[in-house]
Amino acid sequence: MSTLTESPAWQALVSHKQAIHPLDLRAEFRSDPGRVERFSIEAAGIFLDYSKNLITNETLKGLLALATQQQLEVWRQRMFEGEVINTTEQRAVLHTALRNRSDQPVYYAGQDVMPDIRAVLARMKSFCHAVHSHEWRGYTGQPIDTIVSIGIGGSYLGPKMAHSALKPFTVPGIGTYFVSNVDADDLQDVLQNCNPETTLFVIASKTFTTQETMLNADAAKAWFLASSCDQKHLAKHFVAVSANREGAVAYGIDNACVFEFWDWVGGRYSLWSAIGLPLALSIGMSHFEQLLEGAYAMDQHFMNTPLADNMPVILALLGVWYHNFCGASSHVVLPYNQHLQFLPEYLQQQDMESNGKSIDRDGHTVDYTTGPVIWGSLGSNAQHAYYQLIHQGTQLIPSDLILAIPSESEHSEQQVALAANFIAQSEALMRGKNIDEVRREMEPDIDEALVPHKVFAGNRPSNTLLLDTLNPKTLGALIALYEHKVFVQGVIWNINSFDQWGVELGKQLGKTILKTLTDTSNSHHSHDSSTKALILRLMNKK
Ligand code: F6P
Numbered sequence: 001m002s003t004l005t006e007s008p009a010w011q012a013l014v015s016h017k018q019a020i021h022p023l024d025l026r027a028e029f030r031s032d033p034g035r036v037e038r039f040s041i042e043a044a045g046i047f048l049d050y051s052k053n054l055i056t057n058e059t060l061k062g063l064l065a066l067a068t069q070q071q072l073e074v075w076r077q078r079m080f081e082g083e084v085i086n087t088t089e090q091r092a093v094l095h096t097a098l099r100n101r102s103d104q105p106v107y108y109a110g111q112d113v114m115p116d117i118r119a120v121l122a123r124m125k126s127f128c129h130a131v132h133s134h135e136w137r138g139y140t141g142q143p144i145d146t147i148v149s150i151g152i153g154g155s156y157l158g159p160k161m162a163h164s165a166l167k168p169f170t171v172p173g174i175g176t177y178f179v180s181n182v183d184a185d186d187l188q189d190v191l192q193n194c195n196p197e198t199t200l201f202v203i204a205s206k207t208f209t210t211q212e213t214m215l216n217a218d219a220a221k222a223w224f225l226a227s228s229c230d231q232k233h234l235a236k237h238f239v240a241v242s243a244n245r246e247g248a249v250a251y252g253i254d255n256a257c258v259f260e261f262w263d264w265v266g267g268r269y270s271l272w273s274a275i276g277l278p279l280a281l282s283i284g285m286s287h288f289e290q291l292l293e294g295a296y297a298m299d300q301h302f303m304n305t306p307l308a309d310n311m312p313v314i315l316a317l318l319g320v321w322y323h324n325f326c327g328a329s330s331h332v333v334l335p336y337n338q339h340l341q342f343l344p345e346y347l348q349q350q351d352m353e354s355n356g357k358s359i360d361r362d363g364h365t366v367d368y369t370t371g372p373v374i375w376g377s378l379g380s381n382a383q384h385a386y387y388q389l390i391h392q393g394t395q396l397i398p399s400d401l402i403l404a405i406p407s408e409s410e411h412s413e414q415q416v417a418l419a420a421n422f423i424a425q426s427e428a429l430m431r432g433k434n435i436d437e438v439r440r441e442m443e444p445d446i447d448e449a450l451v452p453h454k455v456f457a458g459n460r461p462s463n464t465l466l467l468d469t470l471n472p473k474t475l476g477a478l479i480a481l482y483e484h485k486v487f488v489q490g491v492i493w494n495i496n497s498f499d500q501w502g503v504e505l506g507k508q509l510g511k512t513i514l515k516t517l518t519d520t521s522n523s524h525h526s527h528d529s530s531t532k533a534l535i536l537r538l539m540n541k542k
Helices: 008-020 025-031 057-069 072-080 114-132 157-165 184-191 211-228 231-236 245-251 274-283 285-304 311-325 343-355 387-392 412-431 435-442 472-492 501-518 529-541
Strands: 040-043 046-049 146-150 175-179 199-204 238-242 258-260 330-335 373-376 399-404 462-467
Touching: 008 057, 008 311, 025 412, 040 285, 040 311, 046 311, 046 472, 057 072, 057 311, 057 472, 072 285, 072 472, 114 258, 114 274, 114 285, 146 184, 146 211, 146 274, 157 175, 157 274, 157 343, 157 472, 175 184, 175 274, 184 211, 199 211, 199 274, 211 231, 211 238, 238 245, 238 274, 245 258, 258 274, 274 285, 285 311, 285 472, 311 330, 311 472, 330 343, 343 373, 343 472, 387 412, 399 412, 412 462, 462 472, 501 529
Parallel strands: 146 175, 146 199, 199 238, 238 258, 330 373, 330 399, 399 462
Antiparallel strands: 040 046, 046 462
16 A cells, blocks of 8 residues: 555545445535535635535545645645746746736746746737737738637647637637647638638747647648748748747747747646737737736635635545545536536646646555546536436536526526526435435326436535636636646645656657658558558558
8 A cells, every 4th residue: 555545644534434424415404504604615706615515524624634644735835936846847837926916026946937927928918909909910911800829738728718718808800719630620620711811820839849739830821821922921920829939930930929938837737828828819918917817816815725715625625535535536527607618628638637647756656546537518518418427327426517607688587597507406416306205296196117217316416616707807716726626636646747748658659650651661560450450541541
């Protein structure tokens, strides 16, 4: 057994689980009318009700003891203070500095990083202003009306998700598209809506070497040059966002059009950096700054609130409870607002690329599970698809149900129905429907064969997250909430949440196979028979 699973706090939770099993949530609510007051937190425009979880006061105490044992407060301090906690890449983890809205310095390797951060934000601001005021024009003198952002992973998912979430804040007259897939259809579909004279491409890549992004950038450049016919016009239509300025300039981007960020910003934590430029162009810089403010408010809450009242800490510990002590292997995220449709996809990278690790910080293979499978989609639609499995399936699937309180609008009947569904599902998951209730509902013609099919066991745990409204500030807080949740879980599991070595092998083998597919003199014999057969099949179909 590892130090973690042998530790007193871990062992206490193992015993506690046995002692409280099976916990009847309905009974817990009946016997304790104050449960929701005790098990809820409000911070940065978000209300978290976690009372519908399979926990007691003792469970929380045990989980908090585990967090203390794993030195969560020390690690939190180390992250915010710019220590090199991403040890396998020898990097600090300072995405929180990007949204530091105070006048306090943040030091990395003895240097305050804030002046550079503020300088890039100022450049983003003046660039957005130039585009929006039509001071920045395309090569034929026309104003820019279309932004095409080309990037993948962390250089794509955050801006795309936030762009959708903040649709009502879009600057009039600007259309924004996001392209990521190396499948040419992705870019081609977008280009059909674009006019080369009025389109601005943002090439977003931390490394500026990512195959998918570079090939899409090449194709975009070729499309643009086919109309503009002159390399010199590129400067008005291609900007780059990267931690590799030299790479971007060598690629042909005008030095003045490179918006920089730094290696201490992890890809999946980079929305707050210049990677947010397409978003800022789409919603305006003042809204982008409000996004930073919201994240900062959550950072302050995370940093300064006792662990027991700390929203990211509680969310993380509940996840650990289900994953390590109750056998849940996945976690479902169910936003109810249409504009949050890409949140689950975004959280998949944030969580699974961070915590999908089986080697701990000391280089040992872990003997406990880490990183649950994160999945989900719009709650309203999912109710008519896979909620069946969540309600009556054999697996324990903890869920986060998220709703931004709808504004009064002409669609208010629909919005009330949305809210009703959101609340009803969290109640249904918790209370279920027992056999007596099913029978009573069927009276007087009780069909005994049907009765078991209509029973809902209940006791299905869920967190309900209510946002005051969906605006840049609350969205910033929501994203930061999940970032810190992931960080806390990484600390509990003693893993480095900030590297991603697991994506490298596929990239490496992909390069070899690309050579084989494009150059027939290259041998395919070193591959296994399945890989070889696939290569041959594709080569013959070329
Ligand atoms: O392949 C995974 C990854 O490295 C992610 O971590 C990153 O967000 C993405 O690729 C894109 O990388 P880049 O911004 O360097 O193009």
